[in-house]
Amino acid sequence: MLAAAAESHISWFGRGRERVEVDGVSVFLGAGDVVLAFPHPGADLAGAVTLAREAAAREIGCWALQPDEELGQRLARLGFQDGWQPHWMGLDLDADLASPDREVAVTLECSRELPYGSEHHEAVLGGDVRHFAVREEDRIVGHAVLDIDRRGATGGI
Numbered sequence: 001m002l003a004a005a006a007e008s009h010i011s012w013f014g015r016g017r018e019r020v021e022v023d024g025v026s027v028f029l030g031a032g033d034v035v036l037a038f039p040h041p042g043a044d045l046a047g048a049v050t051l052a053r054e055a056a057a058r059e060i061g062c063w064a065l066q067p068d069e070e071l072g073q074r075l076a077r078l079g080f081q082d083g084w085q086p087h088w089m090g091l092d093l094d095a096d097l098a099s100p101d102r103e104v105a106v107t108l109e110c111s112r113e114l115p116y117g118s119e120h121h122e123a124v125l126g127g128d129v130r131h132f133a134v135r136e137e138d139r140i141v142g143h144a145v146l147d148i149d150r151r152g153a154t155g156g157i
Helices: 002-013 044-052 069-077 119-126
Strands: 018-022 024-030 035-036 061-062 102-107 130-136 139-148
Touching: 002 024, 002 035, 018 044, 024 044, 024 069, 035 044, 044 061
Parallel strands: 035 061
Antiparallel strands: 018 024, 024 035, 102 130, 130 139
16 A cells, blocks of 8 residues: 555656656655655665755655654754644545535646646646545635546556
C-alpha cells in the first residue's frame, strides 16, 4: 500500500516539474517550488536543498511515507518547519456528507475561486486530472483532485 502511495505521489510531483536524482532523494524542480520525495536514510538533503535554492525555489517541501524523527531533525537543521501530518486528510464517515445543501461538481478545470486556481495551475497539471468541488450554497467548502498516473496503474486523491 505504501509503495502504491509513493508511486501515485511521484506521478503527481512529476506534473510540470523536472525530476533530478540527488544521492538518495528524488528532487522535483518546479516553477517556484521544489519537492523532495521520499528520501532514503542518509540521503544528501543539504545537496537537494542547495539545488532547490539554485533553482530559485520559493518553497521546498519534503514528503516521507511514515513518521521519521531522524529525518525531521535533519530537515529542521536545514530550516524546514513542521508540515502537516498525513491524517489531516482523513474523512469522518459519520458526518452528514449527503446534505441537501451540498453539491459536488466534477470538472477538468480548477475553480478560480480557490487560492491556487489559475491557468498556470491547470497547465502544470496537464488537463487530464479531475477536480471535485463541493459547494454549500455559493461557496466552495471542499476540493479534491484525482490524478491517475500516466500508465494508468495508480491513482491518488
